[in-house]
Amino acid sequence: MISIRTICLLTVIFSFTQLAIGVELTFELLDNAKDCFYEDIKLNTTVTLEFQVVTGGAYDVDVILLAPDNEVLYKLTKAQFDSHTFTTTKSGVHAVCFSNEFSTFSHKLVYMDLQVGEETPLPGLGEHVTALTQMESSALEIHKSINSIADYQTHHRLREAQSRKRAEELNERVFVWSLLETIAILSVTLGQVLIVKNLFSDKRPSQLNKL
Known part of the structure; x- marks a missing residue:
């Protein structure tokens, strides 16, 4: 059966x-x-x-x-x-x-x-x-x-x-945007460090007269 x-x-x-x-x-x-x-x-x-x-x-x-x-x-x-x-x-x-x-x-x-x-x-x-x-x-x-x-x-x-597919595209865009932001932050930080370093490394006029 x-x-x-x-x-x-x-x-x-x-x-x-x-x-x-x-x-x-x-x-x-x-x-x-x-x-x-x-x-x-x-x-x-x-x-x-x-x-x-x-x-x-x-x-x-x-x-x-x-x-x-x-x-x-x-x-x-x-x-x-x-x-x-x-x-x-x-x-x-x-x-x-x-x-x-x-x-x-x-x-x-x-x-x-x-x-x-x-x-x-x-x-x-x-x-x-x-x-x-x-x-x-x-x-x-x-x-x-x-x-x-x-x-x-x-x-x-x-x-x-x-x-x-939409999630992958969104993830790719977020990654690229985050990478650009990271590069921008690092560039600004490096620029500030170089500017401050140049300010302290310049000699004053009084020091130049003594030399």
Whole structure:
């Protein structure tokens, strides 16, 4: 007899193997550069594009989504993050392009998630003609919860990476400012010592007449 723990483990495995077809990646977008990603999508397919600039510059990029005939389906200028869902009206290769051409010195780290089509249902639950049993309902709820947890973990990792980068930049600026202050204090102190030394080392006019 299969235990409840084994059923839960199988549900976890199925939840990760039955995801919708798509692309999820984090890539580096160089300064004054443009990167495009292509996906062959069928007609009347639901597509969701989500992106976020993790690090670099002002955390912004230009985004454009093109249909197979180069029709602009979605476009943003200097955006930090967004999510866009649409249904395809043409079959063919769609393009998602990220541009950093407006930046001449700072490169960006960009996260992109492109989900194509609806999520595949759990085995045995796709065309269920009768009422779900308690075990099937529990498996379905666990499956939805795991998907939500995976999404939350992804966004938390992105926020963590963004916060870490900002903290490193702030730490670097504080270090440079502290170093400049230290150099300034040492320079002022050395200058004062030299001035006082020169005052006491100069001979008085009376001493020069005696010589």
